[in-house]
Amino acid sequence: MLIVLVKSAVLLLVVITTFAYAMLFERKIMGWMQLRPGPNRVGPWGLLQPAADAAKLILKEDLTPKTADPLIYRLAPFISLLTAFAVYAIVPFGANGDGSPWAIGDVNAGILFLMAISSIGVYGISLGGWASGSKFPLLGAVRGTAQMISYELSMSLSFVGVLMLAGTTSLTGIVNAQERVWFFIPQALGFIIYVITAVAETNRTPFDLVEAETELVGGFHTEYSGLRFGSFFIAEYVNMLTVSCIASLLFLGGWNAPFGLTMLPGIVWFVLKVGAFMFFYMWLRATLPRFRYDRLMTFGWKVLLPIATLNLVATAAWVALH
């Protein structure tokens, strides 16, 4: 019991630190890509910027609009934050020599548990946007909900291909099944679908219609300020980290070393893979413009979903024939 508590506290600290510096690196990387220095005032190379941002968010006045539903308005950021962190209860980061994973809990239904928790995460956005009692947040929430439901379907289908190849729903089992071939090779189509849907699920550019500044002010969190806004912000980045971890576990071999380079420990490879995926995310944000809403929906339902279904049927046939 005590060990689990200590593990959870340490992991929470790691995730929050990762979030803080992911935010800083995103601003730095986008700065370089746009030929400007990025934040460089607080501390050497801007390294203390996250602390300054945190202090600002905590000290800022917390406003609640008169038209808001007080209970739901306060509840929504909690739902977002809670579901964002809850998934780390089961994400494994490496394995001991005897095969036991480095994770707080090793759940048999691991990947299904992840899907269940992330499907609850949508409520943070939809309830928050609705409870603000204001036009722009409502529009942002409705858009976000529709988008996340549509893309969740293709995402789940891309998971099922991996599950069929691995023959297990346990995350550790899936990583162990990739000892020889990483699943992004036999499941290339599934991997591409996952990468696209993961961006959409976390509401990042080019799928950030939920908080499209140019048309919706700030989207679902327009009315939020201070630490409540901060909760949504943290949740977004932690979700980004989560989908990077899932990509690494399901498609990129988890903590398995590439080309037999086993002199580095597994956790280093895992962190490298997650980091590469996070960088890819930031690169996308600096490169691509936003989708138009009807194109986003058409793409999700008429392109991604049929391809994902086709991929699933092909994988099922292949597994059945072997």
Added chain:
Amino acid sequence: MIAFWIIAAVLIVSALWTVTARKPIYSVVSLLLNFAALATTYLILHAEFLAVMQIIVYSGAILMLFVFVIALLNSGIAAVVLGRDRVPVAPAAAAALAAVAFVATAIAAAHAPAIAPIATHSQLGAVGRGNVFGSIGDFGQALFLSRLLPFEITALILMVAVVGVVLLAGDLAPYVPTRRRAEQSRRALREAILREGK
């Protein structure tokens, strides 16, 4: 055991809140709580897969649609105002029929021979493996092999319900966006703007 009683209390309170809440959005939140508590009950019974499915399907998909509809229909915060209570004839007849069906089913179930469990030597263990209580393998066997007919009948009933809803609520002549209609609505908008201008 203590966990069970706590969860049972949460289940009952949240279920009562769902039907008594004045604002529909509170009903949704309490129903969400109810589903979470129900999933926890399944977990206590070692049915991991069922618990996860309960969350994914009901909380993640169906309840989300409720939120969607409430957000679109009732964008104001006010509670839905209902007219005075009446007992309409059709629902009353349907309820009577449902009651008869329920009693008949209960009597039939009491007299039916006990249904043999699907897996004869169920055990606890990994969800992915077959022949384990509540595993994906056992669910698949039950749904697609040994209990295929009841499963398909349920699917058919749901399908009928969906068709019924579309018939009751849908437009018989669906709106098809054509060039002519788009031109018409554009003209109407232009005239409305001109009128407002004067």
